[in-house]
Amino acid sequence: MATPPGPDPEDLTARARIRDAALRHFGEDGFEKATIRGIARTAGVSPGLVRHHFGSKQALREACDEHLMKMIRRLNDQVRADTTLSDVSYVGAARAAMAPYQLYLARSLADGSAASIFDEMTRICEEWIAGADPGRPDPPDVPARIRAAVFTAMALGIPVLAPHISRAMGVDMFSPEGDLLLSRALVDLYSHPLMTPEDAARARAGLDRLAGARPPGRRTEENSP
Amino acid sequence: MATPPGPDPEDLTARARIRDAALRHFGEDGFEKATIRGIARTAGVSPGLVRHHFGSKQALREACDEHLMKMIRRLNDQVRADTTLSDVSYVGAARAAMAPYQLYLARSLADGSAASIFDEMTRICEEWIAGADPGRPDPPDVPARIRAAVFTAMALGIPVLAPHISRAMGVDMFSPEGDLLLSRALVDLYSHPLMTPEDAARARAGLDRLAGARPPGRRTEENSP
DNA sequence: ACGACGGCTATACGCGCGTATAGTCTGCTG
């Protein structure tokens, strides 16, 4: 059952403490609002040491991205390697391990950085989608990669907009109750197609019609906002 | 067919120019990174005038929120009032009117502000969902409001994470080609449920099982990231 | 034993920001 991924060995070093503090500050306050001084205070070191180890604020951010990326890959590999895929408790543990980074991840994605992380998630999602395609009666008319990217963005919309969802639900999205409620809502949404095949055919026809000569610069319909 | 909502009357005032410049700067650079001086330069006024009209940077942001909200409501009302709901060109015009605000909206939502805008969108989405509920064979076990909030977050994930989607597609999401491709991907995703009814039932059962006594603080499964 | 080295701190610099204040110009009102 593999070791639940605890903190890295030798993760008591000042460098690691700074990186962890940066992940928290960047996540909670955003990159611009977070300060090296604040990060240093949280890490229990002097501001100068931050520069000594990472060179600049931007480089510190990149080190955070890199570390997070390593975490994600490690978790994904472990889940993949685990033969008992339905092991719920393990998935739970993996998600719990990700929890401290959710805020940072959400902010990184939202401000356009963390590109490689989004791409990695898209890649994972693509494998998943491509695996399901052969079972479909109708051949998809959009590459799996693109469908994966769109779906990844939608799925990530949930943690990115977590405060709004929590407000609507009345409970914190990351609390056990909130998680349960969110899961139920997702099961409901995922199991009811938003468009019937007829709707889809009609929409596709409309898009095909517009795909011919049309005045550029005008939008069409669908894809909500 | 109502008048296509052009700029407000008397929108040549310095106050309006400042507001528009702020919407652009906040959208492109983010609230923290944007500067009053830069906004003033774009608006062609002195930085002092910004303060004279709006009092503070934060108040300027709130004025932007208010203005955007007014726009959204106006557009929604016009679409509602229009009897020929399938008037594609009109929807296109409305979306084009929103285009300049998309970046601002995305950033506002992502940093937790713009709560009332998210709530308004959730409300609109809820009406839409609640209207479709009676036709369902199975009764939903989650309030429409909450399903609406979750779906709204997912839908908004697309503009919020637009740079990533554009990168994956290889074309700008807001270009005509990108819009077409995105629309096709959405039609595909929306018309294929991600879970079969059996999957859903199994997932619901799993959630019910976990809803009993369970160690708090641990997450469960599903709801992707 | 000792010097070099690297983790670490103290202190300072300079810049650009939001904000404050005083003042100018214009147009309206009595």
Added chain:
DNA sequence: CAGCAGACTATACGCGCGTATAGCCGTCGT
């Protein structure tokens, strides 16, 4: 015409930031 109000500008202040530099101190190789 007097005078006032409000749109608008010029200038400045002070703060907190990222960054730079100089030096301290424990450790380790030789």
